[in-house]
Each structure stands twice: as C-alpha cells, then as structure tokens.
Amino acid sequence: MAGFNVRSVLVTGASRGIGLGLAKQFLGKSNPPKWVFATCRDPEGAQAQELKTLASRHPNLMIVALEVTDPASIKAAAARVEEHLKGSGLNLLINNAGILRLNTLESETPEDMSLVYATNVTGPLLVSQAFLPLLKKAAQGSPQPGLSCSKAAIVNMSSEGGSITNPFAWQLGQVISYRCSKAALNMLTKCQSLGYGGDGILSIAVHPGWVQTDMGSSASHQVPLTVDMSVRGILNVLPTLSEKDNGAFVDWEGKVLPW
Numbered sequence: 001m002a003g004f005n006v007r008s009v010l011v012t013g014a015s016r017g018i019g020l021g022l023a024k025q026f027l028g029k030s031n032p033p034k035w036v037f038a039t040c041r042d043p044e045g046a047q048a049q050e051l052k053t054l055a056s057r058h059p060n061l062m063i064v065a066l067e068v069t070d071p072a073s074i075k076a077a078a079a080r081v082e083e084h085l086k087g088s089g090l091n092l093l094i095n096n097a098g099i100l101r102l103n104t105l106e107s108e109t110p111e112d113m114s115l116v117y118a119t120n121v122t123g124p125l126l127v128s129q130a131f132l133p134l135l136k137k138a139a140q141g142s143p144q145p146g147l148s149c150s151k152a153a154i155v156n157m158s159s160e161g162g163s164i165t166n167p168f169a170w171q172l173g174q175v176i177s178y179r180c181s182k183a184a185l186n187m188l189t190k191c192q193s194l195g196y197g198g199d200g201i202l203s204i205a206v207h208p209g210w211v212q213t214d215m216g217s218s219a220s221h222q223v224p225l226t227v228d229m230s231v232r233g234i235l236n237v238l239p240t241l242s243e244k245d246n247g248a249f250v251d252w253e254g255k256v257l258p259w
C-alpha cells in the first residue's frame with residue numbers, strides 16, 4: 001500500500017461496515033489522501049456518529065450526504081465535492097453502498113427486486129455519471145500513463161454471490177434480488193470499463209470477501225473476515241491494478257473471479 005498515492009477518494013455508504021472501514025484505513029495511511037469524502041444518508045443522524053468522531057480527528061475527512069436512490073441527492077453531493085476539490089479532480093470513486101434482502105425463490109417480491117436493483121445497480125450507475133467529470137479531470141491532470149486507481153478509477157463493491165459461474169454460498173442463502181443485482185453490477189462494471197477506459201478511467205468490480213458487518217452477519221452464520229482484514233486486503237489490491245485489469249472482477253486478495 002506504500003506506493004498508493006491517492007489525492008482524493010470518495011466512498012459511498014461510509015456510515016458503517018466496509019465503507020466506514022475504508023474511510024478509516026485511508027485516513028490512517030502514512031500518506032493519506034488530501035481529501036477523503038465519506039458519504040452517508042443522513043450526516044446529522046445517529047448513523048453518522050462514528051464518522052463525525054472520525055472527522056473531528058481528521059480535517060481531511062469530509063462527510064457528504066448521499067442517498068444513492070435519489071438523483072437529486074447524488075447531484076448535490078457531486079456539486080459539494082467539486083466545490084471542495086477547488087478545480088482538481090477526484091481520483092477514486094468507491095461505490096460501496098448496498099443492501100441485501102433475505103428472500104428465497106419462493107418469497108422474493110417485486111418491491112425488494114426493485115429496491116435492491118435501485119440501490120445496488122442504478123445507484124452506482126448514477127453516482128458514476130455524476131462524478132464522471134471529476135474523474136475525467138483527475139485523469140487529464142495526471143502525468144501517469146495507462147490506467148490505475150491512483151490516477152482515476154471507479155471501484156464497484158460487488159459480491160461473489162453475483163457470480164453466475166460460482167454463486168457463492170447458495171446453500172446458506174438464496175438472496176435472489178441481491179445475487180441478481182450484483183450480477184448486473186458486474187455487467188455495469190464491464191460497460192464502464194469499455195466506455196470510460198479511453199478517458200483514462202479504470203473500472204473494477206471487487207468482492208470484499210465474507211465480512212463481519214450488519215449485512216455479512218445478517219444470515220447468522222460464522223463469518224470469516226473482520227472489516228479490518230477485508231479492507232486491508234482491498235487497499236493492498238487496488239494499487240496493483242492497471243490497464244490489463246480494466247473491467248475485471250477481483251476479490252479482496254486480488255484473485256480474479258469468474259463472472
């Protein structure tokens with residue numbers, strides 16, 4: 001991680017779980033970003049308390065309101081971040097916010113299919129669209145050749161549960177809407193890699209492992225990874241990614257996963 005020089009990063013869904021862990025570990029780096037934008041739905045609410053405590057210790061942390069299912073909220077967040085960056089671009093956008101509903105083939109509902117898709121797929125699409133000008137600016141302003149996460153990148157937090165070849169832990173939970181949403185997010189990542197690669201922006205889907213968070217523990221099974229382990233792994237993998245990885249699906253240890 002030592003060579004990972006990111007000037008600015010934005011993490012969605014940073015109120016808890018992996019998003020909060022990412023914000024904490026970026027801030028704890030020996031060469032932290034100049035700006036860490038940690039977004040949450042309600043910066044004034046109880047969910048933002050940990051972020052607020054973190055911000056009181058780290059002036060380079062900015063808490064931004066962002067509800068990923070609300071286009072107006074996304075636009076307002078992009079405008080706020082642009083204002084703070086004062087003419088420079090955003091290097092790294094991490095679309096981490098996500099939801100899971102514990103449904104089966106029998107119990108899955110239209111409402112949950114729609115809400116999970118809106119949050120896990122349409123959200124990252126709209127957030128990426130809104131921050132694209134700032135990502136392009138970062139790419140254009142960088143002297144680095146090729147593609148990299150320290151130049152300009154979109155990281156979509158996916159799940160091996162969305163792998164069609166190897167649908168992780170089917171016996172433990174069918175989670176139909178969630179699996180479908182992550183398969184779609186992987187396709188979105190591929191499309192972004194095709195569409196944005198020419199602009200100098202790397203797009204990647206990352207499976208964080210099975211992690212002890214509210215979501216990871218929701219099916220009450222033994223969960224192997226702590227947030228700290230998963231995030232440390234992810235932050236070791238991101239700096240190793242380059243042009244050849246554009247549009248790939250990798251896990252927290254850097255292993256390429258099948259779609």
Ligand code: NDP
Pocket residue numbers: 012013014015016017018019040041042047066067068069095096097098099119157158159160207208209210211212213214215216217
């Ligand atoms: P958590 O449930 O612990 O946290 C989810 C985060 O997303 C919270 O900050 C939550 O905010 C935010 N969020 C949810 N809906 C929205 C929304 N509509 N707008 C804005 N923010 C929202 O999940 P994890 O930390 O475990 O998961 C993070 C990502 O990693 C997800 O994309 C998940 O699918 C993925 N993942 C997780 C795995 C695991 O084992 N934990 C395994 C594979 C993938 P709020 O506090 O306001 O609810």
